[in-house]
Amino acid sequence: MISVRGLRKHYKVHKRPPGLKAALRSIFRRNYTTVKAVDGISFDIRPGERVGFLGPNGAGKTTTLKVLSGLLHPSEGEVTVDGHVPRHREAAFLKKIMLVMGQKQQLLWDLPPAETFELNRAIYDVPRAQYKQTLDELVSLLELEELISKPTRQLSLGERMKCELAAALIHQPRVLFLDEPTIGLDVSMQATMRTFIKAYNERHGATLILTSHYMDDVAALCPRVIVIDKGLLSYDGGLDALVQRIRPEKRVVFRLEQPVEASRLEPLGRVVSHEPTSAVLQVPPEAVSATISRALSSLPVSDLTVENAPLEEVMSELFSENKARRAALASQGGT
Numbered sequence: 260m261i262s263v264r265g266l267r268k269h270y271k272v273h274k275r276p277p278g279l280k281a282a283l284r285s286i287f288r289r290n291y292t293t294v295k296a297v298d299g300i301s302f303d304i305r306p307g308e309r310v311g312f313l314g315p316n317g318a319g320k321t322t323t324l325k326v327l328s329g330l331l332h333p334s335e336g337e338v339t340v341d342g343h344v345p346r347h348r349e350a351a352f353l354k355k356i357m358l359v360m361g362q363k364q365q366l367l368w369d370l371p372p373a374e375t376f377e378l379n380r381a382i383y384d385v386p387r388a389q390y391k392q393t394l395d396e397l398v399s400l401l402e403l404e405e406l407i408s409k410p411t412r413q414l415s416l417g418e419r420m421k422c423e424l425a426a427a428l429i430h431q432p433r434v435l436f437l438d439e440p441t442i443g444l445d446v447s448m449q450a451t452m453r454t455f456i457k458a459y460n461e462r463h464g465a466t467l468i469l470t471s472h473y474m475d476d477v478a479a480l481c482p483r484v485i486v487i488d489k490g491l492l493s494y495d496g497g498l499d500a501l502v503q504r505i506r507p508e509k510r511v512v513f514r515l516e517q518p519v520e521a522s523r524l525e526p527l528g529r530v531v532s533h534e535p536t537s538a539v540l541q542v543p544p545e546a547v548s549a550t551i552s553r554a555l556s557s558l559p560v561s562d563l564t565v566e567n568a569p570l571e572e573v574m575s576e577l578f579s580e581n582k583a584r585r586a587a588l589a590s591q592g593g594t
């Protein structure tokens with residue numbers, strides 16, 4: 260469905276030192292520098308897949324999504340989306356895709372969302388009957404009944420984001436690029452958006468690439484993740500496999516009937532946190548059952564669960580590994 264081969268996107272930016280003199284000088288002699296936003300990445304995505312596209316700030320995620328949607332021309336490399344070359348922006352291609360950016364809005368500010376939906380119906384030439392059916396489905400799944408006839412400017416951020424998503428789906432795109440779709444939303448609205456996005460993917464078999472800094476979004480939606488860092492691909496594979504590689508240790512979370520001394524926890528594993536009536540221990544996977552049986556016989560345990568390390572920690576460790584590798588390469592290059 261999506262094929263990316265050796266994609267590079269370099270921006271040429273004008274570099275101006277601070278100060279008035281430098282500003283005047285730069286009128287006559289401009290200095291440019293190259294930002295390698297994406298520096299040679301390749302991947303394939305099958306129809307109907309949900310893929311998390313992750314990386315630290317400035318990694319090149321939005322740039323890649325803009326190239327995939329045809330908003331930016333690649334500096335180098337081959338990109339196809341369902342057989343189309345995005346930069347040609349053919350009508351058939353535009354009808355199949357949608358880029359939703361959490362930080363930008365397409366809804367018309369002074370008009371109710373219903374007007375933008377109608378506008379999108381006309382732009383994408385959606386037959387009336389199909390439009391009505393899609394709209395009814397979106398209104399019911401996202402609970403938009405009360406919202407779509409209020410002016411957009413009167414909606415809260417979360418209400419607006421739900422309507423943004425609905426506006427993006429009026430023409431039933433087969434490929435959805437979601438760039439931070441839950442940014443700024445409260446936890447319950449984030450969960451609503453996730454449930455809806457998953458339901459849309461399952462109902463319509465749509466292919467989905469999602470960027471998000473909220474790891475709950477990624478854990479709930481993306482069995483596969485592609486990680487980029489400084490414009491380079493650093494991981495492409497299962498989310499579970501990534502967690503296993505970076506943090507194979509398990510966390511055993513205990514609820515305790517009464518407070519216990521730290522000295523009673525320490526022999527059981529590495530104490531990650533210890534509150535009066537709860538504790539989290541980190542242990543190797545092969546030691547989980549032994550730790551649980553020792554804890555049950557020596558501590559007043561009322562409840563326990565076994566979990567993976569939080570995804571935030573896994574990602575931050577992966578980014579630190581990448582940083583250390585880059586520093587090592589740079590120092591080898593410098594010697």
Ligand SMILES: Nc1ncnc2c1ncn2[C@@H]1O[C@H](COP(=O)(O)OP(=O)(O)OP(=O)(O)O)[C@@H](O)[C@H]1O
Pocket residue numbers: 270271272294295296314315316317318319320321322323
């Ligand atoms: N129009 C532009 N001109 C020059 N540089 C740009 C432009 N757009 C992006 N960049 C630079 O390219 C790099 C990648 O930016 P991009 O927005 O793709 O990152 P990102 O992974 O989406 O980051 P974030 O998570 O912060 O949104 C950054 O260093 C950014 O400053």
